[in-house]
Amino acid sequence: MGSKVKVGLVYGGKSGEHEVSLSTAFAVMKEFDYNKYEIKPFYITKQGQWITGPSMIEAPASGEQLRFEASEASSKGTTYAALFSIFSALDGVTHEQQVDIMFPLLHGTFGEDGTIQGLFEMANIPYVGTGVLASSVGMDKVFMKKAFADANLPQCVFRYFTKAQWLKDQSFFLMECEIALGYPNFVKPANLGSSVGVSKxxxxxxxxxxxDYAFRFDRKVIIEEFIDAREVEVSVLGNDEPKASIVGEIISSNDFYDYKAKYIDGKSTMAIPANIDEAKMTELREMAVTAFKAIDGTGLSRADFFLERKSGNIYINELNTLPGFTPFSMYPLLWRESGLNYQQLLDELLNLAFERHAAKQQIDFVGDNM
Incomplete structure (x- = not known):
């Protein structure tokens, strides 16, 4: 691999979380140890066009430097060139855009839903984060909840349906939600993150x-009962033997922790560690690891929980397989307070990716042809 590990950072994307991804990519690039790594940026526009930028041997000065433009005439060529540079990264192929490992920093659709992970699997190249199945399950809130139920993790009551089902029998689904969930309740697109499309x-x-608003973002919606609860989170890191960080709490500036509260008004706060007793802290950390294993997670995830105010009961909300990753995001902050700084965290994530890739090379995908 040479003296420096060549890391391909993929960011932007055809997603409602495009800008969030840019913020994450800029933060990660600033924190890499450029004595150990060389960064190759892969920018995906909102239209899905792949554009590669020049290799970076030092951190960019501005997040705007992460946007690359291409003329309409050359857009198809730049997309193919970027994809070729991924597929030609291994097996001794010499190419100026060669990379040793891919680091996807794409939030939301086409980034943490298993699609780009499948591309990396086809290219047989190491990549940071969860695999195809775990990414897909972690992105789809319905199947994620089914995996949690199979692992006997407590969760709030929910209902779900597709747009076709809704258009066919609205009255039935309205009545079912009102009887099962009551008011207030929360409506979410089944496949989206960062609270985009979520309403109370x-x-x-x-x-x-x-x-109707949630259906703008996905063909399937999920509706959950309201629980008067504190929102607490745990970071998980590892492959076959994952470990959990300390517990943090989100104190939202809004009625609930929506997109505005997360990224716009800047008034939400975090309590790290959360003000909870040691027994509850241990229970939350154990449940976070159980949830991670339930979706066959590898690399990293952040487990989000509700801690009911009145009863103290714990309910798992979701598992985010590509959590916010700026130095001010909960995931790296929890690890910092657990003894692992940002740069060490990046090193560990890359090591875990190489470890998983090496293990996968031992699998016989062809079988005995005799």
Missing amino acids: ANNREELIKAI
């Missing part, structure tokens, strides 16, 4: 409006 409904009129 206090009555039938708001519920219908929230469902």
Whole structure:
């Protein structure tokens, strides 16, 4: 691999979380140890066009430097060139855009849903984070909840349906949600992150409006009961023997921790560690590892929980397989307070990716042809 490990950072993307991805990529690039790594940026536009930038041997001065433009005439060529540079990265192929490992920093659709992970698998190249199945399950809130149920993890009551089902029988699904969940409740696109498309409904009129809004972002919606609870989070790191960080708490500036509260108003705060007793802390960390294993996670994930105020009961909310990764995001902050700084965390994630890739090379995918 040469004196420096060549890391391909993929960011941007055809997703509602494009700007969040750019912020993550800029933060990661600033924290890499450039004595050990050389960075190759792969920028994906909102239209899905892949554009490669020049290799970086030092951190960019501005996040705007991570955006690369290409003319309409050459856009197809740049996309093919970028993809070729991934597929030609191994087996001794000499290429100026060669990389040793891919680091996807794509939040949301086409980034943490297993699609780009499948591309890396086809290229047989190491990549950071969860695999195809874990990424897909972690992205789809419905299947994720089914995996949690199979692992006997407690969770709130929910209902889900597709747009086709909704258009066919709205009255049935409205009645079912009202009986099973009551008001208020939360409506979410099944396949999206960062609270995009999420609404709180206090009555039938708001519920219908929230469902229609969620269908802008996905063909399937999930509706969950409201729990008066604190929102606490645990970072998970590892492959076959994952470990959990200390527990942190999100204190939202809004009625709930929506996109505005996360990224715009800047008023939400974090309590690290969360003000909870040691027994509850241990239980949350154990449940985070159980959830990680339930979806066959590798690399990293952040487990989000509800801690009910009145009863103290714990309910798992979701597992984020590509959590926010700026130095001010909960995932790296929890590890920092657990004894692993940002740069060490990046090193560990790359090591875990190489470890998983090496293990996978021992699998016989062809079988005995005799």
